[in-house]
Amino acid sequence: MQSKRQIRWLAVAMIMAMILAACGSDDSGGGDAGDSGGDSGGAEIIRFAFAPDPAWDWLADTGELAVWEEANNIRIVTSSTWDEFTYFAGGHGDIVSMGTQEVPVLEQETSIETVTFGKYNYQRSPMMTRSDTGYNELTDIPTGSTVCVSSPVSNTQFWSVAMNELHGIDYRVGGGDYNLVVNDHFVNPENLIRGDCEAAVIIPEAAAPFLRTGELVIMYDGRLPFQLYNDFSGFDDGNFHVMSNLFTATEEYFDSHPDEIKAFLALWQRGVDLWNENQEDIIRAYPQHFAVELEEDVQWINEFMSDPANDWFVEEVYLDQEWIDAEVAIWDFMTSLHPDNPNRLEEGFPVPRFEVVEP
Numbered sequence: 001m002q003s004k005r006q007i008r009w010l011a012v013a014m015i016m017a018m019i020l021a022a023c024g025s026d027d028s029g030g031g032d033a034g035d036s037g038g039d040s041g042g043a044e045i046i047r048f049a050f051a052p053d054p055a056w057d058w059l060a061d062t063g064e065l066a067v068w069e070e071a072n073n074i075r076i077v078t079s080s081t082w083d084e085f086t087y088f089a090g091g092h093g094d095i096v097s098m099g100t101q102e103v104p105v106l107e108q109e110t111s112i113e114t115v116t117f118g119k120y121n122y123q124r125s126p127m128m129t130r131s132d133t134g135y136n137e138l139t140d141i142p143t144g145s146t147v148c149v150s151s152p153v154s155n156t157q158f159w160s161v162a163m164n165e166l167h168g169i170d171y172r173v174g175g176g177d178y179n180l181v182v183n184d185h186f187v188n189p190e191n192l193i194r195g196d197c198e199a200a201v202i203i204p205e206a207a208a209p210f211l212r213t214g215e216l217v218i219m220y221d222g223r224l225p226f227q228l229y230n231d232f233s234g235f236d237d238g239n240f241h242v243m244s245n246l247f248t249a250t251e252e253y254f255d256s257h258p259d260e261i262k263a264f265l266a267l268w269q270r271g272v273d274l275w276n277e278n279q280e281d282i283i284r285a286y287p288q289h290f291a292v293e294l295e296e297d298v299q300w301i302n303e304f305m306s307d308p309a310n311d312w313f314v315e316e317v318y319l320d321q322e323w324i325d326a327e328v329a330i331w332d333f334m335t336s337l338h339p340d341n342p343n344r345l346e347e348g349f350p351v352p353r354f355e356v357v358e359p
Contacts, residue, residue, distance in 0.1 A: 057289075099246065122243055130217075156172070157343045242330060
């Protein structure tokens, strides 16, 4: 049986596979993060870890990125690295994208001080079941049943907190009240259909064909994680909360590059605006980002995301203090998790720094 320490280190390792997988990367910004800027023509370099993302591709392919780089004398060098600890600790990166619940874990495990200054995508992985089970909440499923998940961390961090706060359920990989089995997002829909698990936590686009046909349904009255947070957080500031993608820099970079930080956020605000203006065109241009091939599935994911309640892209990348206070409150809930949960934070943990950057 794995010890808590072994599970925690597995969780730490898998954060890297989820932090960057969910957010975005493209070499169109120019090479990898180790590039010192050779042919940058004197432009300031931002080394940014981000995995494939439709808004980034749209910025690049429409020429918006090139115009921004020329106007700001900045070149963004993206990296597809999966090892964020090495990326930051080795001094190879300036900015990365990660989830709210991952930031304090990163700082605890690496002692690297960070500053989070922008937001991009909400935590969107809902709990699903087969349409014929009748399950709506995890409490409807017998204790000890198998639940398919994508990682010991990432969205499991959210569901660990939600299940503890809503139901008093000990939800974790490697123990707890249910048998959580880790598989890839894109494998879990088939596992669920076959009956290998009674519920599964899956990004909506990975299950789009099955949701469209009605074979799978989203539990908790069809709500995604960011729609559930206010149910147990006690916050109701009129905003969605719990991010899967925040913009986070090393403290050293953030404090020494205020102009670049501002320009970086302005670029991503433009990306969000373009997403809102061209959603269907972007989905059709990059179906690989939404795991859709058939026209019916393209239409389904477009209609699903056209509902503002389901769109996991933010309207505005900029933070304000009220939003920050409500967002980071989930860290306090993480201190109440079962002592053996690898996602538990110790009381008095160092609080990561968030900063408001004005447009």
